[in-house]
Amino acid sequence: MTSPIARVLRLAACLFAALLTLCAARAAAPGPNASRGAVLYHNYCSVCHGDKGDGRSRATGSLSTPPRDFTSEASRQELSRERIVLAIAHGRPGTAMVGWKTQLSEADIGVLADHVLATFIHRAPGAGAPAATAGISGTRAHGGREADTASTPVQVDMTAGLPNGLKGDPKRGGAFYLANCATCHGARGDGAGPRAYFINPKPRNFIEPASRARFNRVALYAAVSEGRLASEMPAWKHVATPQQMADVSEYVFRTFIVPTPAATAAAK
């Protein structure tokens, strides 16, 4: 132990360990990726998985297969980074979980997977400190908390595209809307269609500020596809093709949510 060689070896080991710690700290620092993950999650995922990752969102009650609760013990055991990346890229067949490969870059999918892991999955519920056992350093854990607070007040990204690489045609969507949606939601999107009077809860008013702040293409497509249980809002995936749902989502988005002056004038 006291031989010079042992001392040199120990010193070398110490230096190596210090270097490792430094590198780990740098890699795990809550850099721009942490907040980017929070923003992406907010825009593409929270509509179903909830802001807290526990699947408690508006959509939950209406999904035949409920979204994953990322904070559950099962998720902690089953959801590896690889599996999360696969799920985000390709979706889960037969469920509301669609693939985002065509909308999100590989890098963004990775950032999202890390966000889900650090913020929800490897955070012990109720525990003060997120589980450091999963190889996440304290620095990273702190980054997770920061990302969480950032995710709540972030505005919904109104430029986010439709899932599965779908491109909506607002013209075809308009025809579909008038034939299938206007009876409840109204030709003007104000929720006052002829059937609305008989319905409770009332059909969504798309032109009120709360709707305009929330329904980007992602949320519209999810709502159209899955419907709302315990309300008269049908799940259109049983009767409409993904393209038709994309078309009508695009129409609602452009005409009522972010109307151009021309579109607004036409609706009046």
Ligand code: HEC
């Ligand atoms: C329209 C609702 C909806 C949206 C939006 C959505 N998910 Fe999901 N997600 C689901 C449902 C439903 C499941 C459960 C599927 C199943 O049980 O196989 C799920 C499952 C998952 C799983 C677990 C997959 C597995 O292998 O078990 C992960 C991870 C996931 N979602 C991540 C995300 C991320 C990240 C986003 C944002 C890019 C996202 N989801 C957007 C509904 C959604």
Ligand code: HEC
């Ligand atoms: C039979 C009446 C009816 C028809 C037809 C109908 N909806 Fe709805 N829709 C509703 C009701 C009621 C709600 C509100 C449900 C709630 O607040 O829980 C709703 C809610 C919505 C929402 C918001 C969901 C949310 O998360 O709050 C969207 C988006 C929507 N509808 C789009 C459409 C589109 C697009 C069509 C046509 C393809 C359509 N709806 C057809 C009754 C209808």
